[in-house]
Amino acid sequence: LEFDWSDQRNGQLFGIQFYEVLSRGSQFRVESMMIRLAKPLNYVAVSPDVQQRADMRAPACLPLIMEPESRFYSDPIIVLDFQSLYPSMMIAYNYCFSTCLGRVEEIIEVDRFKFGCTDLTINPKELHAIKDSIHISPAGVAFVGSAVRKGVLPCMLDEILETRLMVKKSMKAHKNNKILHRVLDARQMGLKLIANVTYGYTSANFSGRMPCIEVGDSVVSKGRETLERAIKLVKETARWKAEVVYGDTDSLFVLCPGRTKEEAFAIGREIADAVTNSNPRPVKLKLEKVYQPCILQTKKRYVGYMYETPDQETPIFEAKGIETVRRDGCVAVVKMLEKSLRILFETYDVSKVKKYVCDQLTKISSSKLNLQDLIFAREYRGMKGYKPTACVPALQLVRDWLTRDPRAEPRVGERVGYCIVYGPPGVPLIRLVRDPIEVLSDPTVHINGEYYITKVILPPLQRCLTLLGVDTFSWYKSLPRVRKSQKRLIPKGKTQKSTLSQFFATVNCIICHEVSTTPVCSKCRTNEQLVVALISQNIARIQRKAFLLNKICSSCCGRADDLLCDSLNFTIYYRKCLSNVGLREMDFSMDALSEF
Numbered sequence: 228l229e230f231d232w233s234d235q236r237n238g239q240l241f242g243i244q245f246y247e248v249l250s251r252g253s254q255f256r257v258e259s260m261m262i263r264l265a266k267p268l269n270y271v272a273v274s275p276d277v278q279q280r281a282d283m284r285a286p287a288c289l290p291l292i293m294e295p296e297s298r299f300y301s302d303p304i305i306v307l308d309f310q311s312l313y314p315s316m317m318i319a320y321n322y323c324f325s326t327c328l329g330r331v332e333e334i335i336e337v338d339r340f341k342f343g344c345t346d347l348t349i350n351p352k353e354l355h356a357i358k359d360s361i362h363i364s365p366a367g368v369a370f371v372g373s374a375v376r377k378g379v380l381p382c383m384l385d386e387i388l389e390t391r392l393m394v395k396k397s398m399k400a401h402k403n404n405k406i407l408h409r410v411l412d413a414r415q416m417g418l419k420l421i422a423n424v425t426y427g428y429t430s431a432n433f434s435g436r437m438p439c440i441e442v443g444d445s446v447v448s449k450g451r452e453t454l455e456r457a458i459k460l461v462k463e464t465a466r467w468k469a470e471v472v473y474g475d476t477d478s479l480f481v482l483c484p485g486r487t488k489e490e491a492f493a494i495g496r497e498i499a500d501a502v503t504n505s506n507p508r509p510v511k512l513k514l515e516k517v518y519q520p521c522i523l524q525t526k527k528r529y530v531g532y533m534y535e536t537p538d539q540e541t542p543i544f545e546a547k548g549i550e551t552v553r554r555d556g557c558v559a560v561v562k563m564l565e566k567s568l569r570i571l572f573e574t575y576d577v578s579k580v581k582k583y584v585c586d587q588l589t590k591i592s593s594s595k596l597n598l599q600d601l602i603f604a605r606e607y608r609g610m611k612g613y614k615p616t617a618c619v620p621a622l623q624l625v626r627d628w629l630t631r632d633p634r635a636e637p638r639v640g641e642r643v644g645y646c647i648v649y650g651p652p653g654v655p656l657i658r659l660v661r662d663p664i665e666v667l668s669d670p671t672v673h674i675n676g677e678y679y680i681t682k683v684i685l686p687p688l689q690r691c692l693t694l695l696g697v698d699t700f701s702w703y704k705s706l707p708r709v710r711k712s713q714k715r716l717i718p719k720g721k722t723q724k725s726t727l728s729q730f731f732a733t734v735n736c737i738i739c740h741e742v743s744t745t746p747v748c749s750k751c752r753t754n755e756q757l758v759v760a761l762i763s764q765n766i767a768r769i770q771r772k773a774f775l776l777n778k779i780c781s782s783c784c785g786r787a788d789d790l791l792c793d794s795l796n797f798t799i800y801y802r803k804c805l806s807n808v809g810l811r812e813m814d815f816s817m818d819a820l821s822e823f
Contacts, residue, residue, distance in 0.1 A: 236413040241421065253424040254436050260387075260421065265379050270325060273437050275344035283344050283432055284440045288366055288447040291454050295473035295480070295523040298694050301575070303491035303519040304472065304531070305481040307499055309453070310511045311419075312477035313426040314384045316449045319507040320362055321370055323378025324429075327441050328354070328361070328369040343439035364445035365452050380429075384422055388509065391418040450477065457502045457512060464501070467494050473523055478515075480523070491517050492537040516545075520572050522691055524549065530691070532572050544569060550687040557683060559600040563587050564687050577695060581702055584688065588703055591676045591684070599801045601674055602663050604642040612639070620645045620660040627662075647675045667804040670811075737762065737816060746819035762820045769809040776803045 238248045241256045242263065262272055309315070316322065329347050333340035339348045360372040373381070394415040401407045428435065430443025458471045461481055473480035481498065483491045495514040502512040519542075521531030528549055532542035544565065546552050551565045567580050590596045605621040613622050621643035628635035637643055646666050650659045659675060666672050680703060688699045735741065736748040738761055743749075751758055779799050 236410065237417045240414055240417045253420070254428050254431065256421055257425055257428045258436065260383055261379060264383050265325075268325075268379065270379065273343075273345055275437065279344040280432060280435065280438060282341075283438065284341070286430060286432065286440055286444060286447075288444040288451065290447055290476040291451045291474055292476060292526055293471075293474040294526065295529070297523055297525060300472075300482060300518070300521045300523065300531075302482060302484050303486055303488050303517050304521050305469070305479075305483060305491050305495040305498070305517055306515045307457075307479040307481065307495060307502075307512050308515045309450075309477040310513050311388060311422055312450050312453070312510075313446050314388060314422045315510045316446050316453070317378075317426070318381045318385050318388075319510050320364070320445075320449060321373045321376075321378050321381055322364070322442055322445050322449075323370075323380040324437070324439055324442060326370045326376055326378040327439065327445075328371065329441065331363060331367050331369055334369060343441060344437070365448035366441075366444040368441045368445045370445070380425060384425060385509075387418050387422045391415050391422070394418065453506060453510065454479070456505070457498075460502060460505065461498060467498065469494060469498070473529075475527065479512075480518075480529075488517060488519055488534055489537045491519070492534075518545075520575075522568070522694060524690060524694070530568055542572075544572075549691070554604070556687075557601050557603050557679075559587075559591070559596060559679070560684055560687060562600065563684055564691070567688060568691065571692075577692075577697055580692070581697075584699065585702055585706055588680055588684075588706060591674075591679055592706075592708075594674055594676065597798075597801060598646070598663060598666060598674065599798060601679060602644045602646055604644045607637050607639065607641050607643045609639040610636070618655075618657045620657065623657055623660050624662055647678050649673050649675045667801070670808055737765070737819060746815055747822075759820065762816050766813055766816055766820075769806070769813050773806045773810055776806050 235245055235248075238245045241248070241259050243251070243256065243259050247255065258272070265272065324343075327342070328334060328349055329340055329342050334349055334354065339346055341347075357371055357375050360375045362370050362372060364370065394411050398408055398411045398415065401411070426443065426446050428437070429439050429446070432438045432440055432443075454474060454477065457479060458474060461467065461469055461471050461479070468484070468486075470482045470484070471479055472482045479498075481495070483494055486494070492514070495517065499512045499514045503510070506512075515535075517534045518529075518531035519534065521529065523529045527547060530544075530546040530549055530551070533545040534542055546565075546568075549564070550556050550560050551568075563584065567584055570580050570583055571577070587596070591601075603620070605619070607621045607625060610622075610625075613619055624643055624645055625636055644663050645660050646663050647656070647659050648661045648666060649672075656678075659678075661672060666674065681700075685699050685703060692699055736743045736751055737746055738751040738758055739748060741748055741750075747758055776799060780803065783799075
């Protein structure tokens with residue numbers, strides 16, 4: 228319902244039908260607004276074919292993305308961001324299809340030259356008459372000023388940005404009215420979307436409906452030049468004593484060595500005002516936030532404690548591009564990496580980070596971590612979406628499901644969960660993929676802790692902490708090897724032996740957990756009263772836990788029996804599976820208790 232409601236508002240905003248909001252792309256939305264402005268001016272939109280788009284020049288300009296100085300920063304870093312940089316470039320310098328004169332070298336030398344997907348002819352007399360009103364972009368493309376002709380795209384973007392500012396002011400005035408606030412928020416988001424994709428409409432040279440690479444290159448090159456001038460201004464202003472450590476398309480990361488958070492905000496406001504005043508309207512640099520402390524890893528990968536105002540006391544943990552915000556890993560990576568970074572940012576003590584990481588690695592090695600945190604999830608693309616020889620975990624699981632039930636195939640786009648388990652040496656990784664339900668139901672299948680630690684968890688930790696001179700793999704190598712306890716959950720002779728551990732009679736003592744051939748070792752048998760008390764206490768704990776979990780499941784299902792649930796997104800499900808394992812262990816505890 229929320230999806231349909233938002234699309235209905237976007238349809239009203241863009242002037243298109245509700246079905247077209249769902250079925251058409253962003254270029255159609257730009258055209259719906261652009262052509263309504265172009266029609267009164269007697270402009271006709273070009274409709275190039277595939278060959279005309281193929282003959283067009285390739286893009287030659289790239290945005291400025293600096294390589295950051297990768298390290299840990301304890302001093303504040305100011306983050307400054309240009310507000311709607313590319314739309315502002317088109318408005319400020321009048322970049323449009325209708326104002327472009329073509330490339331300078333072609334205007335001078337050729338009468339008829341290539342212009343976007345079509346050809347263009349310029350009258351030399353008219354060109355000479357407006358020579359004082361011509362602006363040349365850094366890409367070498369000439370445009371007429373707004374005094375000669377106001378472009379269609381600048382007019383459209385100017386109205387969009389002004390309307391968005393008006394809507395945001397109205398949102399602040401009606402923040403107590405939730406319904407009206409939602410309506411206004413949907414409209415300002417739609418306006419933001421259409422403003423940001425207008426540049427892409429001009430530079431979509433492969434699948435664009437009316438691309439013009441001269442306009443697209445001019446916008447990118449002018450945005451790059453604006454960012455470079457801002458960086459130069461920061462470097463040349465001595466009183467700020469600031470250093471630009473990273474820049475990305477429309478943002479600046481400015482380091483203030485030896486300054487406090489309050490001083491960083493004051494310097495950031497000065498930089499924003501100085502850069503804004505040095506550019507034409509509506510180009511505006513705004514102070515977005517301050518990071519302290521912060522880790523700059525690589526391009527588009529950074530993490531830190533964010534402050535949005537000088538009087539903000541509690542910082543916000545914010546990460547971009549690292550594993551805490553990505554969906555291609557498991558939950559354990561997200562939790563461990565975020566917790567480790569929080570400890571580092573709050574204490575500046577690597578030894579505390581090491582203690583936490585080593586404790587978690589020990590839990591994984593001893594199979595004590597919740598299985599829900601070790602599940603990977605990948606999108607299923609359908610049987611026709613993969614090559615016949617593809618080794619994809621989601622596809623492998625679906626093939627196994629279909630051999631048992633032809634109706635078990637998930638929907639296209641659904642995320643399929645899987646785990647990695649232990650297997651024989653030399654077996655390909657795809658053979659170690661298992662369904663989480665199978666891992667929970669089969670006590671002889673164990674999670675591959677070595678794989679999770681060395682291939683999944685430690686690499687992202689290493690990428691962050693190596694900037695402090697720390698080797699997380701050496702932490703793992705220094706840990707003592709954990710001996711997994713063998714629990715005889717299935718009586719011998721009642722089931723087929725399928726794993727190596729089932730062929731050995733050794734188990735662990737249920738009292739001291741030492742290796743023994745009997746449920747209670749000979750050392751613990753000397754104190755019979757303690758054995759009886761501990762076994763009885765353990766049985767009572769298992770029964771109470773199972774009773775409480777069944778009570779929770781009954782309240783969810785609405786009945787007291789037949790609690791058949793396999794929701795992998797429900798935390799209680801994993802706890803209930805562990806409780807069932809405990810109930811099976813309880814049978815052996817009862818047998819051991821009967822011996823005393």
